[in-house]
Amino acid sequence: MNLPTKLTFLRIGIIPFFIVVFYLPLFGINHYLLTAIYILAAITDWFDGYLARKWEQESDFGAFLDPVADKLLVGVALILLVSKHPGFLLAIPAAVIIGREITISALREWMANVGEQTKVAVSIIGKFKTAAQMLAIVFLLFEEPIGRFPTMLIGYLLLYTSAGLTLWSMFLYLRAAWPSLTRET
Incomplete structure (x- = not known):
């Protein structure tokens, strides 16, 4: 430890x-x-x-x-x-982010089981996604504007950016794993 x-x-x-x-x-x-x-x-x-x-x-x-x-x-x-903050503006990117995490976690587990986990290693896009996501959540949690800085608006923009990067990185992972996923056994 x-x-x-x-x-x-x-x-x-x-x-x-x-x-x-x-x-x-x-x-x-x-x-x-x-x-x-x-x-x-x-x-x-x-x-x-x-x-x-x-x-x-x-x-x-x-x-x-x-x-x-x-x-x-x-x-x-x-x-x-x-x-x-119920409503689709926050629910959509949250569902995309959580859904992607479940999908990629399952994909990584499956790829490890077939001995090809290196095909779904963490990418640089995932690092940018994580940074945007963390900053978005910080601004959304804080809520109040800081002077003229609109924290909620910036939080939403960053969360949607993160959701876009999330989908992009999921596409890259799935594309890398596709030959293994579709291979006949």
């Missing part, structure tokens, strides 16, 4: 606190606290990978757990945001 793995577990452990803070009336400071919690979790996402590579502490368990923690945190944040 190295520090990068502990940081990943911390990210998972943050989720219940994130949910509690979302629903507790905290005298109008919920959005500040929610945003801070999410930013802390996002920082641990970057930091655990950085430390694992720098200290040469990468492990199969860490490689498994890190994307699970990311998907749990993003999925919970999107579900909470949709519950707070």
